Amino acid sequence: MLQKCKEELEGLGLRMKFPAKGADLSTRYCSAYLKIMVGATAIAHSSETKANCKILMVSGERRGESLNRSRYNECEIHGMNAEIRNRRTVHVFRPIIDWSLSDVWEKIRRFRIQPCPTYEIFNRCSCAICVFNSPSHWASVKLIYPNLFQQVVDAEKELGFTLGDMLPCLKAGASQIIGDRNLSPPWRLYPSLVFFRLRYVFQS
Known part of the structure; x- marks a missing residue:
């Protein structure tokens, strides 16, 4: 690659x-x-x-x-x-x-705005392989886009440099890490739903 x-x-x-x-x-x-x-x-x-x-x-x-x-x-x-x-x-x-974060969500509720569906799952929405990703975000990438995740792992090996927050994903299964507090139910309990929810929303 x-x-x-x-x-x-x-x-x-x-x-x-x-x-x-x-x-x-x-x-x-x-x-x-x-x-x-x-x-x-x-x-x-x-x-x-x-x-x-x-x-x-x-x-x-x-x-x-x-x-x-x-x-x-x-x-x-x-x-x-x-x-x-x-x-x-x-x-x-x-x-x-x-504004505070609660101010943002109050306005979203008041004016019945449909937010980006990724905010139903994550508290932060950026590039899929952003260097600022938390371990739970990397676990989600590993679950949803395994080939993309593997490319970053291969890049780490070739560069001799790690992003750090990916390490928990390499030591444990994605379903273990994806239960991070950044995720809200039911995603924390059923990580496979993350895959189906995002795929459904962005392909429909």
Whole structure:
């Protein structure tokens, strides 16, 4: 698996390291290259947003999610702002920055919003093989996407570096780890339901 990746990335530069578990986007490069820079490139090159426009980017971060996010401003100038060069004004607005998690769920219930179905099972929804995954998340990946999980295990061996939180999954069965407190009933009691629930929702 990694050999094929090497061949494809030779001309682009090769780090051969997992993204770091930190706020620095130069080392946690997955967020930089797969999310932030994708959006920035779209703004810079789209005919509708390249110049002569005003953009408001609304984002759902909350201060309570992490130490890094606790320092975010509610409203600020975005990095793609270019008022002088391209007459493009870009602001970021974080309307729920000071909300608690209970505030979020109260609004969801009040306005009868259908949340992403993964929140029925997990308290966090991100990339399937995010470096910040907890042991219970890795156990779920192992259960639902065993081939993907094995690719990460193989990558750990080749790189000589472990993500750490995957170790419990290697030492115990997924059904043992998936009973983590992060999961709510009935998923904690019947881990196989996780597989069927997610497959049903996203394939229907």
